[in-house]
Amino acid sequence: MNLQVFNRLSREKEAFQPLVEGQVKMYVCGPTVYDHAHLGHAKTYVAFDVIVRYLRYAGYQVRYVQNITDVGHLLDTGEDRILKKAGALSIEPMAVVETYTRSYFDDMDALGVVRPDISPRASGHVPEQIAMTQSLIKKKHAYVTSSGDVYFDVTSFPEYGKLSGQNLDELIGGMRVEVAKGKRHSADFALWRHAEPEHLMQWDSPWGRGFPGWHIECSAMSARYLGETFDIHGGGLENRFPHNECEIAQSEALNGKPFARYWLLTGSLTVDGVKMSKSLGNFVTIKDALKTYRPEALRLFILSSHYSSPVDYSKAALEAAQSGWERLMGAVRLTRYMLQDAPDGDAAAGFEMVLDEHKTRFMTAMDDDFNAPAALGVLYDLNREVNTLLNSGEAVGRPILDAIEQAYLELGGGILGIIPAEVNETGMDSARQDGLIQILIEMRNEARAHKDFAAADNIRTRLADLGVMLEDRPDGTVYKVQ
RNA sequence: GCAGAUGUAGCGUAACGGCUAGCGCAGCGGUCUGCAAAACUGUAUGGUCAUGGGUUCGAGUCCCAUGCAUCUGCACCA
Incomplete structure (x- = not known):
């Protein structure tokens, strides 16, 4: 056991040495639950599943935390993803959250992804996020605007950009979204947002009614369940900036100590070379993929390229x-x-x-x-x-x-999670079905013994049509079900 | 524009600076089989490792340059 990991933060391969001997504390950014998961999600979470499985196999005691984002993750338009979906379906926002959280776990279970030890929800940790925001204000890393929003002051954290190699001055040029009113620096990001009365998800705070910003949840929940400094932070590479960068800024500015020690980020799943995503509409849901392919085959496909590399989806x-x-x-x-x-x-x-x-x-x-x-x-x-x-x-x-x-x-x-323990691969070959197939195999072998190959081939063909493939071995005939 | 990644057989992907560049899929043979299937095995002198230099006894790997192609992020996404 001589584990080396590529740390995105240092951009180097390093010997893996957890903070506490024999224990690994790991946090992975989870999904925003506003729709069914697609194969892109599968790639990320299968990759981390294998990482966790291997760490445990190697003898580490792992605490694996993966959040569920159910509030605060806004679209370009400023709409909350969850609320938008709730409006479209005319149901309670929390019903949307519940539906897609269950769907997500169903999919992960089907793929054989071992569940995280803790799956904290952002909406269940609003007090923690408020407390963290208050402390950041107290330490002058954040400020309140006249409209009741709280922003992190990126200029107060000189290391901002260290994960993604961004430079504050150069960031401004590429911005696509209009700078919100009240921000001192265009790169400042929201810790707390005020809510209009009709906004369905809102909480009391020292700054009035509102809801937490997207990035703060990961800082607050990782601190609560893993401590201020923990070993591995994982997620999709596309979240490196701004999300992961903001997590680092908030946590390190507040605690004055390193946030995550090793950053492991996964490459995207692409389709014809382009990232699979909701917005492009080029996605295949995990549920649909499982109608055609076995979960083990999907895992094998994902694992056939390195976790940090992209993998291209095709039939x-x-x-x-x-x-x-x-x-x-x-x-x-x-x-x-x-x-x-x-x-x-x-x-x-x-x-x-x-x-x-x-x-x-x-x-x-x-x-x-x-x-x-x-x-x-x-x-x-x-x-x-x-x-x-x-x-x-x-x-x-x-x-x-x-x-x-x-x-x-x-x-x-x-x-790797691709070899099932059960001989029964399909759930189809019950004892009765096995017995029926065995009778047909015996009949066919009798026909073969009499050189009645027409009858023998007829049995084999018709079984094949039903997905039962026969293989003749020197010591007998075996079958498999497709 | 800024930050970063990738380019290895038909396709998908590996390779602490060190055996003949590995594995899978697909193709075509051989063995086995009544025929298949599966398996093993061979084959395409199956690979000019994007291009051009450099370092080294030795480079797909390290360094420099180049241009092409593609992708990711830039305040939306796993």
């Missing part, structure tokens, strides 16, 4: 991932098939060495900034070794078969 790429997954599962299925009738004893015990070697290579890849695509390559290498062994015709003892299955479950299952 061909997803189908390639699904084929690759089938390839891995072929060996897993074969291992499990042979385990049903495996001899005791140490036949093929030498394979233990091959397993160890590949495990080591796998870990080396993951230690190198969570290089899942490289680790996946090792898994494919191992897969070939396993296939060669299991098809060699030589006896393979139960201990080795157990060790092989264990390796798949550990690396492919536990860490």
Whole structure:
């Protein structure tokens, strides 16, 4: 275990050394829950899922916090995303939040993403955000305008821009949105906004009725659950500026100590080279993708490029991932098939060495900034070794078969989340269905024995039409369900 | 304009400065099979690693320059 991570803050690969030995405190920017999640979200959260899984596998005790943004995230027009959706559907804003929060967790569960330990909602932490804003005002890092808005004063934090490499003077030129009234510097950002009476989500504050700005929630909630300084801050690269930059400014200006020690940001999911996003309309929801592809195949597709790189979505790429997954599962299925009738004893015990070697290579890849695509390559290498062994015709003892299955479950299952533990892959092959298929296999093999290949092929074809694929092996016929 | 990223076989992607540049998908053969499927294996002298220099015993990797293409952010987004 010699984990190196690429820290976006230092722009260098660094040895990973958590603040407290053996413990990792990690915060990842979560979704704004105003619509169903799409594959872009899947990319980010699957990537961090594997990071968390690996850290835990490596023995760290991880506290993983991922927020749910349900207030304060405004559109260019100044409208709140949640309120806009609530208006469109004519329902309570909190009903919108509830609907899409559940939808989000449903999607993540379906993708096998392990839930965060804490999923705090912004609307449930308004007092914390107000308190933080008050302290920032007291320390003269923020000011109140005549209309009841509170802005962070970016000139009071000289390091502003250090994460994204932005320069205050140059920022002004590229601005697309009109500078709000009352701001001293165009780069100042809102900690608190006053609300008009008809605004549906508003709270009392020292500055009148209003609601928190978007950036403050992450600072307030990470401080509450992880402390003022914590180990890993994750999120999508597109949030580096302004969001992540503002988080750093607020927290470090207030606490006078480092905010997050390692910044791990994910590359975007693109479609034909362009980022998948709501506004461009080029998105595919996770629910839709799961109608066509297995969750493991989606994960494999996402993990086939490094978390910090972009990955381009296409039908061909997803189908390639699904084929690759089938390839891995072929060996897993074969291992499990042979385990049903495996001899005791140490036949093929030498394979233990091959397993160890590949495990080591796998870990080396993951230690190198969570290089899942490289680790996946090792898994494919191992897969070939396993296939060669299991098809060699030589006896393979139960201990080795157990060790092989264990390796798949550990690396492919536990860490990457693409190898399911159950033999049952589809939920379709109940005992009864299995029995029915076995009867057909027996009938077909009788026909084959009588060289009645027309009848035999008829059974095989018709089963294939139903998605049941037969494979004849020297030691019998096996099937898989598509 | 400013900040940053990427460019490696048909496609998708890897490679602490060090074996013949790896893996997957797709194509075409071979072995196996009654035929398939799966698997293994071979093959396309399958790769001028964007271009041109430099450092080095050694460069896809480090440095400089160039131009092309594409992408991301610039106060909207995971």
